[in-house]
Amino acid sequence: MSIQKEIEKRKTFGIISHPDAGKTTLTEKLLLFGGAIQTAGAVKSNKIKKHATSDFMEIEKQRGISVATSVMGFEYMDLNINILDTPGHKDFAEDTYRTLSAVDSVIVVIDVAKGVESQTEKLVQVSRMRNIPIIVFINKLDREGKDPVDLMDEVEEKLGLNVLPLSWPIGMGQRFKGVYNIFEKQLVLFNPHGQQLDEESITVTDPTIENLTEYIGQDAAEELIEELEMVTGIYDPFEKDLYLKGEQCPVFFGSAINNFGVKELLDCFVQIAPNPLARVAEERTVIPSEEQLTGFIFKIHANMDPNHRDRIAFLRICSGKFERNKFYHHVRKNSKIRFSNPTTFMASKKELVEESYPGDIVGLYDSGNFKIGDSLTEGESLQFKGIPRFSPELFRYVINKDPMRFKQLDKGLRELMDEGVAQLFVKIMGSQKIIGTVGALQFDVIKYRLDHEYGANCDYQAVNIHKALWIEVNNKEEFKDFEKRKMKDIAKDKDGNLVYLAETAWSLKMAQDNYPGLVFHESSEF
Structure with missing residues (x-):
């Protein structure tokens, strides 16, 4: 298969938010839909010994927060999707900023009750500086929170995003009945327990009171119709080109802990999110479809498996094809290096990989050769931009x-x-x-x-x-x-x-x- 066809099969994105907005939980549910995991972990449960798949470090399990970026891949609708779940806590922002250099789009998670919080503002600011396409997921609709219209205004004002709802909630908290998926013209009924089933999605191309009442009752139907009319009047229609330029930001509503609204988000994401994008180096712009391999190290993690004392360097492939056991040029050291056991990831679970393509994240076993920001090529001297280092405070x-x-x-x-x-x-x-x-x-x-x-x-x-x-x-x-x-x-x-x-x-x-x-x-x- 050609490099271009492989590029078209790949989507690489990061999930960012303030702590406790539900980012790691959303990651879990995306992995569930992708069939990558069978059961979701309870990040903060002390009663059961399951933890979020992406929080694999022991201290993360104890504290219930993410302190390192996790890399996970899964297949969905014939696409290879790479998720980078980042720490939300401000003390680990440096890891998150570096991760944003390795993604092509982001999903921002916002708590419906708390709205836009400080760390979200900082992370979105970095994303906007790089014109990264953004989708917003407003989470925890099964709880009482801010009015959806007020929340949309807050997202626009605080984050400077040109928002556009592609789904709309029907009630909230105790009154939460589901969402109307504007993008697919479907009514999706909320079931607070278990998986979201296909039969709970009802196609309603013409949302009228008569068409909706039998599913959600007359009061909720009237309220939804009124809000949909207002939404379509206020917000511009969705244009994929504007989203890809970072000039339009789709918004979805749901409840990640209840597996609700996640499928709508994922189904839309695979249709509109960009494939691997060009990367800017100091010398030139690198196009993904180039034949020669290029990539950069954006993260290093020691002791991913403490029993084996392994140190992994995370390589984002920017162009060409990466092959196991082939010699590549380490630009900073000006030396040749090859990798006999490169890996792909499902959080801490690793699998040997024979070849990888632009957009993929490859784990390279490292005995101390790499530093963050290092480039790997087939001979060309390149230094990729945008991998910040912070002065300590x-x-x-x-x-x-x-x-x-x-x-x-x-x-x-x-x-x-x-x-x-x-x-x-x-x-x-x-x-x-x-x-x-x-x-x-x-x-x-x-x-x-x-x-x-x-x-x-x-x-x-x-x-x-x-x-x-x-x-x-x-x-x-x-x-x-x-x-x-x-x-x-x-x-x-x-x-x-x-x-x-x-x-x-x-x-x-x-x-x-x-x-x-x-x-x-x-x-x-x-």
């Missing part, structure tokens, strides 16, 4: 509580930093280790994973650092003087780059004024 000294486990702590810190979980700085004077993170919860995750995956017991101690800045030396004499005066505030990152750990904004300003031959960068990529 919080800092802590790492205290080794068991000196006999020094090697385990050192290895664990090195591997977790390679994942992009946080950044490690080692002071030149005294060799003290400092971890820098974007959010406080990352410290808990690092401590937990060091203990459970590496057998290393650590603690933290407060450290007074305003900002970590990478030093570019343009005047060696100035640097010698700077080093002599500021030795206690100079460190190296895990790659050996010099970093200035400025204690205050004032000390940073003084350093910039007094040493014009040094440049202080907020990113290591200068």
